[in-house]
Amino acid sequence: MDVELDAFSGRPNPKWTLSADKASRILKQIASLPETNDTLHIPDLGFRGFVLRSGGRSIRVFGGLVTIESAGVTKAHRDTAGILKDLTEDARKRGFEAVVGDSAKH
Amino acid sequence: MSLTVTLNVFSGRPNPVWTVPEGAAAEFTDRMSSISTTSNLKPVGVMGALGYRGFSVRRNEESDAIHVHAGVIDPGHASPTLLATDREIEKWLLSTAGAHLTAAVKTHVEESLAGPVSHEALRGVPPPSRCPACNAVDAPVYNPAIWNTPAVQPHNNCYNYANNRITNTFAQPGRATGHMYTQLKTCTGVGAVEPAAVSDGLVASANFSGHLAARHGWYVALVLWPNVDYHWYRQDKVGCWSHKPGSTAARNVDNAGHTITDPKTANRGPYTVFCTYMITKASVHIK
Numbered sequence: 001m002d003v004e005l006d007a008f009s010g011r012p013n014p015k016w017t018l019s020a021d022k023a024s025r026i027l028k029q030i031a032s033l034p035e036t037n038d039t040l041h042i043p044d045l046g047f048r049g050f051v052l053r054s055g056g057r058s059i060r061v062f063g064g065l066v067t068i069e070s071a072g073v074t075k076a077h078r079d080t081a082g083i084l085k086d087l088t089e090d091a092r093k094r095g096f097e098a099v100v101g102d103s104a105k106h
Numbered sequence: 107m108s109l110t111v112t113l114n115v116f117s118g119r120p121n122p123v124w125t126v127p128e129g130a131a132a133e134f135t136d137r138m139s140s141i142s143t144t145s146n147l148k149p150v151g152v153m154g155a156l157g158y159r160g161f162s163v164r165r166n167e168e169s170d171a172i173h174v175h176a177g178v179i180d181p182g183h184a185s186p187t188l189l190a191t192d193r194e195i196e197k198w199l200l201s202t203a204g205a206h207l208t209a210a211v212k213t214h215v216e217e218s219l220a221g222p223v224s225h226e227a228l229r230g231v232p233p234p235s236r237c238p239a240c241n242a243v244d245a246p247v248y249n250p251a252i253w254n255t256p257a258v259q260p261h262n263n264c265y266n267y268a269n270n271r272i273t274n275t276f277a278q279p280g281r282a283t284g285h286m287y288t289q290l291k292t293c294t295g296v297g298a299v300e301p302a303a304v305s306d307g308l309v310a311s312a313n314f315s316g317h318l319a320a321r322h323g324w325y326v327a328l329v330l331w332p333n334v335d336y337h338w339y340r341q342d343k344v345g346c347w348s349h350k351p352g353s354t355a356a357r358n359v360d361n362a363g364h365t366i367t368d369p370k371t372a373n374r375g376p377y378t379v380f381c382t383y384m385i386t387k388a389s390v391h392i393k
Contacts, residue, residue, distance in 0.1 A: 009264045009337040009352040009377075010299075012276055044351050044361050045337060045375035074170055098334055 001027070005091055006048040006060075007099045014096060018052075026083060027054060033066055033077035040065050040076060047100055050087045061087060107165055109134060111199055114159040114175075115211060124206040134163065137195045138172075138179060144186035144251050145225075145357075158218035161199045174199065177223025186254050186355060193219045237345030238367055241317045242324035244387065246270045248342040250356040260353045267350035268326040268338035269308075269386050275393050276353075279303040279336070282393035290333050293381030299336045300328060300381055307390035311383045314341055323387030327369040330379040337377045339369040340386075347372070 001023035005014045018026070040063060042048045049062025057070045061084050066077045091100045109126040116122075126134065160175025173180045174196055179188040196219050200212070207215075253259060253267060261274040271277070280286035280302025288297035295301075300310065314325035325341040339349045347366035348358040359365060360372035370380045 006352075008335045009350075010278070011335050013352065042354075043375055044349075044354070044357060044359070045377055046331075046361070047376075048354070073165075 001052055001054050003087065003090070004051040004053075005096060005099060006051050007046060007096075009045060014091075014094070014099075016090075016094065018090075023054070026052070026086070029081040029083060030059065030066055030068070030077070033080060036065065036076050036078050038065060038076055038078070040067050050084070050091075107131060110164045110166075111202060112162040112164075112171075113200075113203065113207070113211075113215065114162060115215065122203065122206050122211070124203055126202045130202060131165075133198070134195075137198060138181070138188060141179065141188040141190050141195075142251055143189040143191070144254055145189055158215050161196065163199070176221075176225070178225055186250075189225055190223060193221075193223060236365060236367065238314075240341055240343055240345040241315060242322070242341065242385075243318060243320045244322065245324040245341055245343045248344060248346075248348050248358055250348070250358075253350060253356040259355060262350070263352050264336075264338040264350050265392060267348075267356055268340040269390055269392050270324075270340070270388075271390075271392055273393060277392040279392075280305045282306055282391040287336075290330060290336060293328065293330060293379065299330070300384075303328065303384060306392050308384045308386045311385050314383050318385065321387065323385045325383055326386050327383050328381040329369065329374055329377040330381055331376045332379055334376070337374070339366065339372075 001018045003016055003018055007013060040060065042060075042062060049060050052059040052061070057068055060067045060069075061079065064079050064084070066079050066083060068075050068077070088100045091097075108128050109131040111124055111126055113122045160173060162171040162173055164171050170181075177190040177193060177196075179190060179195065181188070200207075200215055200219065203212070253262065253272075258272055258274070261276060262272050263276045265277045265279060266273055269277070278286055279299050283305040285302050285305035287299045287302040290299065292298050293300050304310070308326070311325065314327075318324065327339045327341075327347070329337050329339070331337070337349065337351065339347045341347050342358070345367075346358060347369050348356060349366075349369075350356040361375040362373035364373065366372045374380075
């Protein structure tokens, strides 16, 4: 499963591939997240979260929420599993500390 | 697929809910499709305190609601907001209620729909009178609908947008002319973005007040997220500025949702370094 760090304007966003084990774990976590009616607010410029793509679904992890878009329908879930924190750590290890900053606190 | 329509009108009682059959539901889709003006701004919330507050439309139990009020149609965060020029879509939704509404409620909503559209629920809709003068004859018209489509939006960035050129290459300063930037630490100097843009044909400008005659281009502005990224704005015909952050939608507000009268003073998030205004024109080379 590919991960896109959605943050840049001029440069292309960084992308990498999760290991099969990690992808499987995150998808299981996502499947158990509670749904919410909260609305995701994404800043225009700067860190806008992580976008995962799996089986035709586009999953955005940001701001305490995980939104899943599939066939034009989007559902929001609370990120009670700490997926943002997990992916942020990945980004830091890949040298994107300056990009994600303290994003896990959002 | 049928639609479930909720009329947001009551305070204490449950709101009226009814189902629109499949055939009529297609008309709702057609009516939405006919609205060509879009905005990336989202309504800040349901406007109005008591009485008519719009319709919520769901395609099925699990889908996001589409909110329709005062000419603003919000299909959800994944799609641009549609801005209607009249209240016809609301009048049509009201017409589908049939016997689900009492005469008194129907009359109240009809009276509400007699008023004009209002986009005040959106953050930062710019009053044109607040924009500075545009002194460039060739300045592009702000028309985000051209850019915010699935075929264009993901493949064109801020540099494409500032130069008003769709290349579908996520254009990079200097790449077309063999002098692509190699560092994002400084605005100028070896390997910086500004000289890369100059290589493409852009020209630095101290301000955006000088008159630019036809075929002499329009004003853009370069900013830096030091060591991370760069970003561009452009001045539109109306005088205010707009931009397209990466693969996201083109818009005319800053990170705080405010009209951009000058990118130097706008809320630019992490793009803290203002480099320069520049002049671009239709003949520049970008890739």
